Amino acid sequence: MDSIIKFNNVTFEYESEENTSKVLENFSLEIERGTFNVILGHNGSGKSTLAKLTNGLIKAKSGEVLVNGMSTMDEEKEIDIKRTVGLVFQNPDNQIVSSIVEEDVAFGPENLGLSPEESRERVDNALKATEMYEFRDKPTHKLSGGQKQRVAIAGIIAMEPECIVLDEPTAMLDPRGRKEVLNTILKLNKEKNITIILITHFMEEAENAHRVIVMNDGKVTADGKPCQVFAQTDVIKEAGLDLPQTTDLLSKLKEKGFSVSGGIISADECVKEVSKLLDLEEI
Amino acid sequence: MSFLKVEGLTHIFGEGTPYSKTAIKNVSFSLEKGEILGIIGHTGSGKSTLVSHLNGLMKATSGKVLIDSKDIWENPKEIKKVRSKVGLVFQYPEYQLFEETVFKDIAFGPKNIGMTDEQITGSVLNAAKLMKIKDELLEKSPFDLSGGQKRRVAIAGVMAMEPEIIVFDEPTAGLDPKGRETIFKAIYDYRKEHNATVVIVSHSMEDIAAVCDKVLVMNGGEVAHFGTTREVFSNLDDLKKMGLNVPLITNVMLELKAKYKKLDANVLTVDEAVNSLLKLLVKGGKENA
Numbered sequence: 369m370d371s372i373i374k375f376n377n378v379t380f381e382y383e384s385e386e387n388t389s390k391v392l393e394n395f396s397l398e399i400e401r402g403t404f405n406v407i408l409g410h411n412g413s414g415k416s417t418l419a420k421l422t423n424g425l426i427k428a429k430s431g432e433v434l435v436n437g438m439s440t441m442d443e444e445k446e447i448d449i450k451r452t453v454g455l456v457f458q459n460p461d462n463q464i465v466s467s468i469v470e471e472d473v474a475f476g477p478e479n480l481g482l483s484p485e486e487s488r489e490r491v492d493n494a495l496k497a498t499e500m501y502e503f504r505d506k507p508t509h510k511l512s513g514g515q516k517q518r519v520a521i522a523g524i525i526a527m528e529p530e531c532i533v534l535d536e537p538t539a540m541l542d543p544r545g546r547k548e549v550l551n552t553i554l555k556l557n558k559e560k561n562i563t564i565i566l567i568t569h570f571m572e573e574a575e576n577a578h579r580v581i582v583m584n585d586g587k588v589t590a591d592g593k594p595c596q597v598f599a600q601t602d603v604i605k606e607a608g609l610d611l612p613q614t615t616d617l618l619s620k621l622k623e624k625g626f627s628v629s630g631g632i633i634s635a636d637e638c639v640k641e642v643s644k645l646l647d648l649e650e651i
Numbered sequence: 652m653s654f655l656k657v658e659g660l661t662h663i664f665g666e667g668t669p670y671s672k673t674a675i676k677n678v679s680f681s682l683e684k685g686e687i688l689g690i691i692g693h694t695g696s697g698k699s700t701l702v703s704h705l706n707g708l709m710k711a712t713s714g715k716v717l718i719d720s721k722d723i724w725e726n727p728k729e730i731k732k733v734r735s736k737v738g739l740v741f742q743y744p745e746y747q748l749f750e751e752t753v754f755k756d757i758a759f760g761p762k763n764i765g766m767t768d769e770q771i772t773g774s775v776l777n778a779a780k781l782m783k784i785k786d787e788l789l790e791k792s793p794f795d796l797s798g799g800q801k802r803r804v805a806i807a808g809v810m811a812m813e814p815e816i817i818v819f820d821e822p823t824a825g826l827d828p829k830g831r832e833t834i835f836k837a838i839y840d841y842r843k844e845h846n847a848t849v850v851i852v853s854h855s856m857e858d859i860a861a862v863c864d865k866v867l868v869m870n871g872g873e874v875a876h877f878g879t880t881r882e883v884f885s886n887l888d889d890l891k892k893m894g895l896n897v898p899l900i901t902n903v904m905l906e907l908k909a910k911y912k913k914l915d916a917n918v919l920t921v922d923e924a925v926n927s928l929l930k931l932l933v934k935g936g937k938e939n940a
Contacts, residue, residue: 410827410828410829411797411798411799411826411827411829411830412797458825512694513694536825539824539825540743540824540825542694542854543693543854543896544693544694544894545694569827569828608827608828608829609827609828610828612899613857613898613899613900613903613921614899614900614903616921617900617903617921617924617925620921620922620925621925621928621932624925624929626932635899635902635903635906638903639903639906639907642903642907642928643907643910643911645928645932646907646910646911646914646928646931646932649931649932649933
């Protein structure tokens, strides 16, 4: 596998005065270049820790995290690593630094020491990629949550990373905002071939992923294509996740003894699957 | 006799200025004691403006809010009393924690409405129990808690005032399924214990369908639908036009009904859908049949 990110036996713990809690223990994972990966897990399952470890924002207690073969422990590689992997967080309001959209997106490139012309070009391209170009001269505080989140993503794209890690980027958005952000992420993967690691607890967002990884208690409990992972309803419930209603319906029909295929999320496929059963009846 | 009644409520921001904007227009609905209302509508449809009127946090340009047949603005000097009757839990209430300990934070509201120390202790402990906040957390700083715990502390702070009407603006936004379940269970328990009227603003049609007795749909500041949850969610086409939806399962069943007329598609939950399908699935399809 041509991997862009590699976790080798990583252990990480948070220490407080009273106790230490291990979040990840001997955790290993490889992410293939150019793929769209979704990591599912409940709050406290270790998925945000994983996100921050990917670009060295926090460091492993033992084991190593490699980005394009560079260890996040190697201080000399710190800047290279942060340019390779960009992070987007949950709360859009915490990630906006300027009062005007294009200035916010330009913050990163300007700090890279690029020429004004090149900065300009990168900012314009990033705003176009996230469909925020027409908002470029708008004040950031007047944007909706979904728009702010797309500005945050544009700010990362302007750094031209090879990989973007998004930690629950849609959790604070309304359904429309969620759709906007998700479409943007999909497009970046398809058109710019950027490796995506999307961390979420919305299973619906995993429908179009190349690979879905379920995390529970700092361990990977399921890993595979969406249809393979979603067919394991027990593992998903155990991980504290909700089955989408479509998946739930089919799994309950299966329990009753009907022959339906598992691992389905989309409404269309669910309708098709149930139709097969209804077609056998004389109605 | 309805307990909470909203009559022709209109709110115009900046009236008489060039920036004048009508946020809500002629909104009317009524609820009985113990009923749970869900308010849906996309961002900017006026949901938050509407709920801010229910405890007199905002004063309407025209129209009335009646609680127990009494206009809440009848005596403006007594509007504070209304605030102890109607609790408002804002979006992301965990950002509003400020006290030294969890106990003090939950006690802040009850203290402000003049409960005695004994009453305060009782209501704080009860609210903490409802919100599944363990005793050992009560003496901790609220800032040492996890996000989900902070949210529960903030909600307990409103419940501890023992309001007869309690309003939640997106109570589960950003929480994982387990966190969502804990909060909905607590809302149910609170309603049962106090026979309280509950209003929940949410973007999740599935949550609204599972929890609410009635649904109010806001669109462009006006009421587009008001009725029982089942009635409102039978208007798929209309809701879609407003950029809203019905629960995913209702959607699937309505699509199936287009093809199989005999199917009862009037369902709100997965279990109802399974039962409805089982009525038609009598013969085929079974494995090893």
